[in-house]
Amino acid sequence: MLEIIHDYWVYFLIGQYPNGPLGGLVLTLLLASCGLVLALPLGIVLGLARVSPWRWLRWPVTGFVFVVRGLPLLMVIFWAYFFLPSVTGVKTDQFTTMLIALVVFDAAYLAEIVRAGIQGLPRGQMETARALGLDYGRAMRLVVLPQALRSMLPSLVNQFVSTIKETSLGYIIGLAEVSFIATQINTQVFTKPAQIYLILGLTYFILCFGLSRFAYWLEGRLARRGMATASSVSAPKVSA
Amino acid sequence: MIELQDVNKWYGSYHALVDISETIRKGEVVVVCGPSGSGKSTLIRTFNRLEPIQSGRILIDGQDIHAPGTDVNAFRSRIGFVFQQFNLFPHLTVLQNCTMAPMQLRGLSRKEADERAMGLLQRVGLAGKANAWPSELSGGQQQRVAIARALAMQPPLMLFDEPTSALDPEMVGEVLLVMRDLTRDGMTMVCVTHEMGFAREVADRVLFMDEGKVLERATPDDFFNRPQHPRAQQFLSDIRSPFARGA
Amino acid sequence: MPLFDYSLLLTGKYHDMLVAGLWLSLQLLAASLVLALPIALVVALLRLSPLAPLRWLGFAYVETIRNIPLLAHMLFWYFGAPELLPEGIKQWLYAGHIEAYSAIIALSLYTAAFMAEDIRSGIRAIPAVQFEAGRALGFGFLGTMRRVVLPQALRVTVPPLISQTLSLWKNTSIATVIGVAELMYQAGQVESATFRSFESFAFASAAYLTVSLAITGLATWYHHRFPVRTI
Numbered sequence: 001m002l003e004i005i006h007d008y009w010v011y012f013l014i015g016q017y018p019n020g021p022l023g024g025l026v027l028t029l030l031l032a033s034c035g036l037v038l039a040l041p042l043g044i045v046l047g048l049a050r051v052s053p054w055r056w057l058r059w060p061v062t063g064f065v066f067v068v069r070g071l072p073l074l075m076v077i078f079w080a081y082f083f084l085p086s087v088t089g090v091k092t093d094q095f096t097t098m099l100i101a102l103v104v105f106d107a108a109y110l111a112e113i114v115r116a117g118i119q120g121l122p123r124g125q126m127e128t129a130r131a132l133g134l135d136y137g138r139a140m141r142l143v144v145l146p147q148a149l150r151s152m153l154p155s156l157v158n159q160f161v162s163t164i165k166e167t168s169l170g171y172i173i174g175l176a177e178v179s180f181i182a183t184q185i186n187t188q189v190f191t192k193p194a195q196i197y198l199i200l201g202l203t204y205f206i207l208c209f210g211l212s213r214f215a216y217w218l219e220g221r222l223a224r225r226g227m228a229t230a231s232s233v234s235a236p237k238v239s240a
Numbered sequence: 241m242i243e244l245q246d247v248n249k250w251y252g253s254y255h256a257l258v259d260i261s262e263t264i265r266k267g268e269v270v271v272v273c274g275p276s277g278s279g280k281s282t283l284i285r286t287f288n289r290l291e292p293i294q295s296g297r298i299l300i301d302g303q304d305i306h307a308p309g310t311d312v313n314a315f316r317s318r319i320g321f322v323f324q325q326f327n328l329f330p331h332l333t334v335l336q337n338c339t340m341a342p343m344q345l346r347g348l349s350r351k352e353a354d355e356r357a358m359g360l361l362q363r364v365g366l367a368g369k370a371n372a373w374p375s376e377l378s379g380g381q382q383q384r385v386a387i388a389r390a391l392a393m394q395p396p397l398m399l400f401d402e403p404t405s406a407l408d409p410e411m412v413g414e415v416l417l418v419m420r421d422l423t424r425d426g427m428t429m430v431c432v433t434h435e436m437g438f439a440r441e442v443a444d445r446v447l448f449m450d451e452g453k454v455l456e457r458a459t460p461d462d463f464f465n466r467p468q469h470p471r472a473q474q475f476l477s478d479i480r481s482p483f484a485r486g487a
Numbered sequence: 488m489p490l491f492d493y494s495l496l497l498t499g500k501y502h503d504m505l506v507a508g509l510w511l512s513l514q515l516l517a518a519s520l521v522l523a524l525p526i527a528l529v530v531a532l533l534r535l536s537p538l539a540p541l542r543w544l545g546f547a548y549v550e551t552i553r554n555i556p557l558l559a560h561m562l563f564w565y566f567g568a569p570e571l572l573p574e575g576i577k578q579w580l581y582a583g584h585i586e587a588y589s590a591i592i593a594l595s596l597y598t599a600a601f602m603a604e605d606i607r608s609g610i611r612a613i614p615a616v617q618f619e620a621g622r623a624l625g626f627g628f629l630g631t632m633r634r635v636v637l638p639q640a641l642r643v644t645v646p647p648l649i650s651q652t653l654s655l656w657k658n659t660s661i662a663t664v665i666g667v668a669e670l671m672y673q674a675g676q677v678e679s680a681t682f683r684s685f686e687s688f689a690f691a692s693a694a695y696l697t698v699s700l701a702i703t704g705l706a707t708w709y710h711h712r713f714p715v716r717t718i
Contacts, residue, residue, distance in 0.1 A: 070699035133317025
């Protein structure tokens with residue numbers, strides 16, 4: 001196993017770069033980061049639309065979120081892959097296709113997280129802001145959203161973990177992310193598939209486990225600051 | 241200052257406020273009391289339109305706040321409202337809680353807003369806590385900050401919805417003291433409360449409500465010593481001797 | 488060429504391919520669900536066990552499986568794991584439907600990790616005082632569990648489990664990567680044969696959405712019929 005790591009670690013990390021496009025673990029992280037960073041504002045907008053008092057806004061967005069959440073990510077990727085070129089007129093590369101699919105998909109899930117965050121706040125907060133004379137928009141912007149976003153932080157980190165896992169599906173359209181690279185290494189080495197895929201699994205594990213521990217720590221810190229989190233359970237535990 | 245004309249409100253088929261007509265003059269301190277479910281909280285929440293009404297008018301300084309097309313936000317910024325649950329904004333410091341609205345709505349600069357807020361925090365006895373977070377304060381302290389926050393907008397009218405009901409008994413006094421100080425400055429106040437001591441000492445008038453109606457209006461002295469309406473008499477005797485009924 | 492060729496979807500060879508794919512997807516769903524639930528229950532009990540090594544075992548299972556993408560699981564079970572087996576079994580597997588078996592193993596283990604957490608949360612959501620009240624009335628540990636805690640825990644646990652089933656349904660699409668001829672695979676096949684990408688993907692999307700809707704409807708019905716009653 002060690003020889004495999006020794007021979008292929010650079011390829012695993014950055015793909016064929018600089019002799020080709022960027023790939024490997026770095027590409028996975030880049031794709032996941034860009035995906036989440038772009039999906040977040042869209043998710044906030046969709047989440048606000050989901051709680052807005054205006055039906056003409058709420059219903060279409062609810063429909064959109066429902067459809068995206070009812071489909072596998074793979075389906076969304078296929079739609080993007082086959083139809084983006086005809087819509088944009090440009091032959092979109094795999095990275096862009098995957099990025100757009102991820103942004104749309106994650107935004108729908110983030111919309112629900114944002115909605116839960118906003119609706120999880122005590123009702124008195126919006127009411128008090130309105131009682132002071134702030135209009136709906138300012139009350140949202142200055143009082144509700146800052147609190148909702150803070151309470152959402154652990155969920156956001158968990159969503160980032162999900163996004164990292166989702167990047168693996170770029171494999172299907174030939175994107176050189178880390179799972180694809182692992183398979184390439186496997187075809188070259190040929191005799192040690194179990195070890196190669198174990199290394200792949202270990203890589204994901206270290207990354208994702210580390211992040212989810214961070215989310216767990218965040219949740220504890222927020223609870224100590226006296227702020228509710230979107231996922232906190234309030235009942236004391238049963239020990240078995 | 242406030243005029244209610246034939247105000248009626250329903251929650252579905254439940255008639256929450258029945259033909260309320262009252263006038264509250266500038267500088268008056270009015271206490272609204274009554275048993276649970278009498279509609280007193282609902283009533284005070286209609287004053288700044290936190291609750292809608294189905295018929296009647298509520299005039300604040302001659303303008304109907306419930307008329308369609310009214311700028312509710314402009315009205316609300318001139319009415320201070322203190323909630324039972326304090327509702328401080330936990331993501332802002334005590335000082336920021338008090339400066340936010342004046343900066344946003346009155347265009348005060350940070351410096352001006354800070355000065356005004358510090359003055360008010362001093363007045364409620366919490367100047368030392370200006371940079372603390374709400375979660376670090378006791379209930380009584382939070383409610384006093386809430387009062388300072390409402391006062392920061394310099395409203396001519398203050399409304400209190402059971403301001404001490406959520407507090408532990410030992411903290412009630414500090415909040416009532418602040419409220420009494422306000423009355424000495426000539427503030428127009430309407431206060432829904434169970435604190436009869438406060439009503440006796442500070443109020444100009446007491447309104448007794450039950451089942452959505454105002455059943456008695458009197459000076460504190462008249463109300464507490466010579467209640468007229470049988471429901472009022474029952475209410476006062478329940479408060480004084482809780483075990484007397486059904487002996 | 489017509490804009491949307493319905494005939495493609497309703498009759499004929501390609502229709503049959505898509506329906507066969509849908510049927511296989513449903514079979515993957517059923518098989519994985521049936522395997523995942525008992526595994527999840529065992530893991531949940533491990534995590535709640537009073538013995539620390541067992542608790543650690545449960546924790547290790549959940550965290551390892553959950554932090555690795557399903558795609559990597561599938562690749563491992565299809566490319567990696569069979570190589571570790573003795574020659575005889577390996578030959579037998581390759582002669583049969585190894586892709587489907589690998590997919591089902593990957594799906595079951597993956598889903599079980601998430602379901603274990605939901606089951607554990609469900610049991611933990613019942614306030615400790617409920618357990619104490621049962622003991623105070625004179626029931627033993629098992630009796631209290633059976634009569635007081637688990638009936639309440641069940642109502643709390645079922646909705647998240649239905650939600651995991653929804654995820655499982657969507658995850659069956661990933662089996663296409665290792666060559667399982669389920670719905671997504673067939674949609675791709677039809678597309679490359681006919682170049683009617685819109686029709687084949689529309690069919691697949693509609694199929695996924697319909698089953699998703701049915702599962703979500705089940706959750707809503709359950710919530711309605713068996714609401715969680717707290718004090």
